[in-house]
Amino acid sequence: xxxxxxxxxxxxxxxxxxxxxxxxxxxxxxxxxxxxxxxxxxxxxxxxxxxxxxxxxxxxxxxxxxxxxxxxxxxxxxxxxxxxxxxxxxxxxxxxxxxxxxxxxxxxxxxxxxxxxxxxxxxxxxxxxxxxxxxxxxxxxxxxxxxxxxxxxxxxxx
Numbered sequence: 732x733x734x735x736x737x738x739x740x741x742x743x744x745x746x747x748x749x750x751x752x753x754x755x756x757x758x759x760x761x762x763x764x765x766x767x768x769x770x771x772x773x774x775x776x777x778x779x780x781x782x783x784x785x786x787x788x789x790x791x792x793x794x795x796x797x798x799x800x801x802x803x804x805x806x807x808x809x810x811x812x813x814x815x816x817x818x819x820x821x822x823x824x825x826x827x828x829x830x831x832x833x834x835x836x837x838x839x840x841x842x843x844x845x846x847x848x849x850x851x852x853x854x855x856x857x858x859x860x861x862x863x864x865x866x867x868x869x870x871x872x873x874x875x876x877x878x879x880x881x882x883x884x885x886x887x888x889x
Contacts, residue, residue, distance in 0.1 A: 752791050752809070752811065753810075754783055754787050754791070756781060760780040763881050769884050770882070773879065780881065780889065783888075788860070791808075792842065798827040807823055809822065809824070810846065812869070822848055822854075822856055827844055829843045830843075840861055841861040842860050845857055855869070856868065863880070864879070865880070
């Protein structure tokens with residue numbers, strides 16, 4: 732019996748880890764400036780630049796379990812997110828709608844999610860995905876971090 736439980740735990744760990752996806756690639760900011768003639772409205776004091784496979788992420792998140800449902804307990808969708816220290820961190824993602832259902836029906840391209848760090852239980856991320864890109868707020872005991880598009884017309888550079 733104990734052997735079966737250990738085997739099942741190992742199988743679940745392997746399935747969960749192979750499910751993880753990263754859609755981010757560290758990029759050189761000078762490449763962004765060449766691609767976009769648009770000005771930036773927000774320029775943080777400290778930041779790193781990444782390229783996002785926006786369409787790949789959008790397709791991947793279609794499988795996110797809905798918050799507060801049984802599928803949330805069964806399905807684990809993991810997503811790798813870049814952190815300010817240059818490393819990436821794994822988050823468990825659930826779809827977490829915040830709009831009233833009538834408004835959400837009018838704007839099906841806007842989705843909101845909640846994610847929990849797999850390694851740091853104090854870290855919570857809220858993010859949205861829309862035609863305007865990926866926007867995230869990551870909150871932990873050490874502070875807040877934000878991920879926003881490099882410019883308003885570009886959903887691939889961050």
